[in-house]
Amino acid sequence: MNIKFTINNKPVSIDIEDENTPLLWVVRDILDLKGTKFGCGKAACGACTLHVDDVAVRSCSYAVKFAKDKNVTTIEGLGDVENPHPVQQAWIEEVVPQCGYCQPGFMMATAALLKENPNPTDEDIDKNIINICRCATYYRMRKAIHRAAELTQESKN
Template identity: 70%
Template sequence: MRITFTLNGEARTLETDGDQPLLWVLRDELDLKGTKFGCGRAACGACTVHVDGDAVRSCSFPARYLEGRVVTTLEGLGTPEAPHPVQQAWIEEIVPQCGYCQPGFIMATAALLAKNASPTDDDIDRNIVNVCRCGTYVRMRRAIHRAAELTRAAAPAPDPATSAPDEAAEAAHPDAPEADR
């Protein structure tokens, strides 16, 4: 089927099998290898991307639901020249070991901070449930707090206690279309 959506800020149209998971559309059809295959069952989080600002596990997201959606992958998050605060924090804290799960954690964290720039440890525990086998969790927690600092410094947000998280998400993705959910 023919699908038009926004990928990392650019309009894309492609012809693909609607049952094909977004993961493989990204990796094999669009050659964006930053989104990883870990389990194919939405259990590990290595394939996490953003769809309309929400963290989504792309291995369980059929391509047919892409129509009109706004997708961000790790490649669209930041660059070495202009890293996203989460990437900046990941570098400062030297988080990765093997590195394979890290894109998913970075994307999940970015989605969290877009809605809650002052996450508590409990917030982190609830929201970030990806799997890392190397055990980089200790540094990840530090990096998430550091990224939150950087996020707050970059855009002094209204008091999180009075700001609805959902508004923060919308602010981060002003072009998000009315999602069919």
């Protein structure tokens, strides 16, 4: 069957036999955007987090059919070197990544949180950012999330 949606602001049309195929594999293997990661396949780690209509979604457990006619954003569409998203800018300033594998998922989760809650408290962060980072870069992540909130405010002023 054919499913249309937009990915990073570009319309795409996918022919796929099984509409229940997880969006993750469509993004990675058909659209060749490798920034969204596979970690567990059970929505337990958050490495595959991307946005569907600005909402954070764990794409390993989200059938591609649900993305129909929606806007999907991945880390590649969040920002780029010339024009980084405030979350990416904060991640660079705080030198957050170690191995880096889980980081796109965390950045996507953070960007979605800031959209909903531009100035999250520590408690808001604790409650909402529940992905897993095995390098345990959490200490710098908390600082980077607050910094990203600041940068977002600055860019609005």
